[in-house]
Amino acid sequence: MPVAPEPQGEDLAAWSSALRAQFPIVAGNPGLAYLDSAATAQKPQAVLDVVQEYLTTSNANAGRGTYPWANRTTSLIEETRGRVKAFLDDPDPDTSTVHFVSGTTEGLRRVALDWLVRELREGDEIIVPFADHEANASPWLEAVGALARQGTRVTVLEMPYQSASRDYDTERLAELVSPRTRFVAVTHVHHVYGADMNVHRVRRAVGDDVVLCMDAAQSVGHLPVSMTALDVDFAVFSGHKALALPGSGVVWSRGKRGAAFAPLGWSGTPNTVGIASLGAALDWLDRAGPERIERWTVRLAARLTDGLRTLAPYEVLGCQLSLAEQSSVQQRHGIVTFRHRDIDAADLGFILFSHGFMVRADGLCQGRGGETRSSVRVSLHAYSSREEVDRLLEVLAGLA
């Protein structure tokens, strides 16, 4: 958690600017604005240093060999497990588990195929958020398909959403839940709308016995994520979105409802250097302060949103009541997705890059219940600057 006193007001801009200098790819390209951190985040020098140091001083396989480099690598993996639990504010690290996977997509699939398939019984029901990321929809269908091939029928129900806010509709969810409901998949922060999906309300709606699996791809590294505060059973995230190397994802499981998670089969050599980078990234995030990163990125997102609302051709997607920085309707994070009335999203992406802005411009990997048209997504991190947002607004205004 934050170690330095929180700066207020303009100091937050100075804080971000000092952090920005720690990201070589950002600092080394002043003419470019990387505004695609929801796709993957840039890496601070401290993470690059740990990668270099690990590979040049201790690189070996883990859990095999008795010489010092191998022992160091084995310890590094165990220590990083503990590091992940502490970072997630795990209330009971002695009973929870952390497994390293390549990322959120693989993690959710492992929960589906290695855990859910073994837990579900004939006649059980699961609830799937089809308007979230595709990675949080297709694995559950794969699991149900595998069970069907074994002769076990499981019913898939669609997570209900509120039509205006796109938040989960927890009243209708509570009506859907029955004694047959065993499992509900949820998302912490939506990758298109940047909205906090109020997972604590989902727990209240489904009761105490249902297993909740949370896709934390867009929250870990961007805001404080507490397993003490959120009563979910699984939290899955991608290291590369949290400043670590690609291939360093996590499945955290509480082990309170049903069997603790363990991947099936022989896993082979872990991504040792990726895991080393994850430990370094979590250390960096703790020093920077996830709460401060959240406040900065929300502030920039609100600035961009407020600017876009003054420009007639743009439509910002998501809850229109929650766009202000201090909204109590539905907290939004550092993601702003929009469309231009007349310019196709892909074309707008190319135009923006011609001005040096790197944004996402396509269908955004939505599940089958999500947006059907492409859009442009701007996603921010600690190293994003107010100047970048203001310059972007100037260019967008020029296209209005």
Ligand code: PLP
């Ligand atoms: N879930 C959400 C909410 C995401 O935003 C993403 C990636 O954008 C994923 C899952 C998939 O993550 P990865 O590609 O790292 O597996």
